[in-house]
Amino acid sequence: MQNQISVITLGVTDLARSRRFYTEGFGWRPVFENAEIAFYQMNGFVLGTFLQASLEQDMNRSGLVRPGAFSLAHNVASQEQVQIVLDQLASAGGRILRPGDAPPHGGFRGYVADPDDHAWEIAWNPSWPIDADGHVTFGL
């Protein structure tokens, strides 16, 4: 099968609060939004923020919990930008989990939780190329 993920959907409890984090913190604009979901067009796929109760109903499972065992990463073009973006996200309703520092495997990264406690890593990883459309390729 195609190596393809179409959507990452995050369960949120307050769409306006979540929207502020993504629009003011990252500067992203929804391509669609209504009273229960907002979609953002990303680099080859779609990010959705969906009311958690609606996600549970769609998934046919209740009892989703947070913080979940996952993280999303947004890579930036320089080491200096890591802390700048982390601080910008914290100002938009996020909470710093780990200020920017150097991991054992190289590069530079920090973590911030969104208002629903979903973790974002902000990373500078010079060995992973990013093209003009934001498409990211694994590298060593």
Add this chain to the structure above:
Amino acid sequence: MQNQISVITLGVTDLARSRRFYTEGFGWRPVFENAEIAFYQMNGFVLGTFLQASLEQDMNRSGLVRPGAFSLAHNVASQEQVQIVLDQLASAGGRILRPGDAPPHGGFRGYVADPDDHAWEIAWNPSWPIDADGHVTFGL
């Protein structure tokens, strides 16, 4: 900032069990793997499966829980493929959460949990184009 997510990282407790689901269920091959992580090159970003304890250490936060309030979606080219892929994933160690059926907003979809209880939606959504590289565009 660029609308860009570089990595989706899933916390897993048994890399071999997780690997079986992704390689046999989806047919994807890791581009890198070691004793604590496996990476898969996706459509413009990277999927990582990382030992949960290592993810917690990297994130500087303990107590990640499952099932987390999120889902990932893999879109397929026809309604018929939805149940076929769900069953294939169940045979590779997944657990069906919702057999394929039609949601109120159109198309067709079902959900399956991976061996670490991360939810995957398998969906047929004819209004979201997918190009040959697997890049998915939001549509109505």
